[in-house]
Amino acid sequence: MPQKSLFDFSPQPKKPAAPETKKTAEALPPQPTVTQEKKQRKRRVYPPLAPENLPASYFVSATYDGRQRKAVVKLYEPQSGDIYFWYDNTGHKPYCLTNLSLPDLEKMERVVNHQGYNHSEILEVCDPLADKKITVTKIVTDDPLAVGGKPQGSIRDIIPEDYPKDAPMEPKVWEAKIKYYQSYIYDTRYLPGMIYEVKNGSLVPCVFEEAEKTIANLKGLFKDATDEELEYVEEWARLIEYPAPKFRRAAIDIEVYAPLSTRVPDSREAVYPVVCCSLYSSDDEKKVLVLKRPGVHEGNCPMPPDSQIEYYETEEALLRAVFDILWDYPFILTFNGDDFDLRYMVHRASNLGIDRRDIPIDIGRRVCLLRYGIHIDLYKFFFNRAVQIYAFNNRYRDVTLNDVGKGVLGMEKIKNEKTIGELTYTELAAYCLRDSEITYKLTSFEDELAMKLILVLTRISSMPMEDVSRQGVSRWIRNFMHREHRHRHMLIPNSEDILAEKGKTSTTAVIKGKKYQGAIVVEPVPGVHFNVAVMDFPSLYPSIIKVWNLGYQSIRCPHPECKSNLVPNTPHWVCTKERALESLLIGSLRDLRVSWYKNRAKDKSLPQEQQNWYKVAQGALKVILNASYGVFGAESFDLYCPPVAEATAAIGRHSINQILSHAKAVGVQVLYGDTDSVFLKNPTKEQIAEVIHFTEHELKMGIDMEKTYRYAVFSSRKKNYLGVLEDGSVDVKGLTGKKKHIPIFIKDAFNQMKERLAQVKNPADFEKAKKDIADIVRTRYMTLKRREWQDMNQLAFNVVLGDDLAHYTKTTPQHVKAALVLQTSGVEIKAGDLISFVKTIRPPHVKPVELASRNEVDVDKYIAYLHSTFDQVLDALGLSFDEIIGLTKLERFLA
């Protein structure tokens, strides 16, 4: 009950429409209030300055205003649903740091006479690589571009250029590549995504008592934590516990008339007219703006209820109406708007002579931002691998609107054979509106999960919402680490200095071309095993980073007395004197997830709304924690430190090996294991308790009984198994039958087998199941032999083209051959496209599905595929594909 008000922070309804009127909306005449209110909302003054006093609002973005030379914060006030701009009043300025002394710096004329130069001052900071205080010179400028960002003449470039080459010291510049608005956020300690009010012109944080109470109660859960750890646990919890608003938002999508259906119109040229734009919003606007064109009929394609079509006589009028929408809504959602919809409209509007100042879009190299609100390109967000896998559990495979919509919402695009020019107005409108509807619903399903996820990530990473939804997990992690460096007055080291100081790796990877050795995979015991217990370390690598104090500062630290604190099987040692920042930050995040949010997300006694919120939090933490080790081994990460990644993996191997030998010692058979898990055959309660006790005391890490399989099927292949849980659900891991490129014809057969196996309860059931499985295989085999499959699509392999066609110079894989055929017939092919092809008898042995016919299929190839797919399971069951097939031959012979 006390938690309830946490969620009361929602906007007033945009229109007074009560639910009763909504039910009968079709029978009533259009409600005049809707249009009236819309008119009121139109086009506020630009920029929409925050008043001297503004009620609780969300810090959604920050940017730099070049004219006023100030940072600007975009505040979203959820009651009115409007954005307000708050200009910095703290006098914060851009700067960078250097090791040059103040007098030496002042001798550099190109610096002190630089147009944007303001002044320099002496500053004492902690150098984390040397673990000591150092004095640096802070160069303060009036303009971020003076520090860096111009092709030439930036201070960060001038210093190494103009500093005497024969001087004893190497000139260094630090923190010169941090975006100004980020620097502003770090130094002011404003927290993006959190709630502020403007009081007498100043930005002050709002305090939510209920959330604070929850946070205060956390102490009891973290008894073993140090004060420092607890401080961070509370800090993270605050970012998660504070309420989320309802996001007033609109999804938009445009259609462009193009003479050729196979080519996507070029958004930089914008030669063809925009003929349609749909809008689907949280204000319940479902509207399609359509351009009147000669010879086009209205048609009678059904439209969703309460949707409306507005016709425009000119394209300019249509675009201006769309721009009004962009001036109105605080959040605009698109699917690929950065590269297409918004970009196209900007160029198209310019081509039509619309004044740049009337176009509410700022166009960048890779992004399109809005001058008023926040543009979230959901394509970029859903494309993010970490989001795809950990937040959405791989519910979609291809990042297309159709596939994401299908996987996440069960909603697909309207299928359309005709070109845009051939559609009637209503067909076009229905088609276009569906796209906006899917886009909108990608953010509204499960109680606005996606919007909330973006909000939580905004808070954790201290980034504007636009950036967090577009950039990868390594940027999120970098940013909160940078923020804490600034907070602790630590110099943010340059990447090359970390690398030079800490060096590279020492182990040899199993895979050629990798930098260091990774995880262990235990050789599986082939066969069917009943009662298999799966134990695993929750968040193994983050736990290691925490327990072993890993970070770029602590690995191979400068203290001689730490050199004996070695990481097993590596030459690396770890600091015993100072806590590494990464260890603290990642460790506290891990603890919060494992000890608090994991359980809260599953707690059915909580109100649904709150449980959903905890699911979001849990998912966000999972995404970040899963990547927190990998980033240290990624060159693109600003705090790239290979020995940290190597040490983490080495400790992981050590931990698993310890468990393996301990399991042996207590007499349990280990059937399999991978990285952070062990599969135990029919263990007793005591044996499980012993393993848990051992890991907690000897390895200082928690281990969970994750699940128990009624039975599991292993072949001799690693990362390939099938396990049936107590409730009859089936885990399939790595088997060919679940891979997405395999033809549906084979996948269906595999799924039939899977369903049959789910019904097996004991060894005796197996005999009956085996017969049925043999039948499934035999049926497919016969269908292939007789060429009786339903349609060609069933036989299509679907392989993603990883690169543009021109880049395949070393080999020409089959999907590339098929893609080349398609290209010749005029289809535009680019990296990321899904290529569907069937295997044929004649060279080149492949054909795009749409061009292939039944009798040219290479049936034997498909039989070979069926064979290999099923062999992965059949040999463990004591069945043989050849025998199953051989029997058929005999039957046919007798018949």
Added chain:
DNA sequence: GCGGACTGCTTACCT
């Protein structure tokens, strides 16, 4: 010149 052994490339998966 041919075929099997081998390596490398590519994709999709697991943790």
Added chain:
DNA sequence: ACAGGTAAGCAGTCCGCG
């Protein structure tokens, strides 16, 4: 631009073969 480990199939190359 988070990492490494594994499986599978195919493309291309090498090497032996009187």
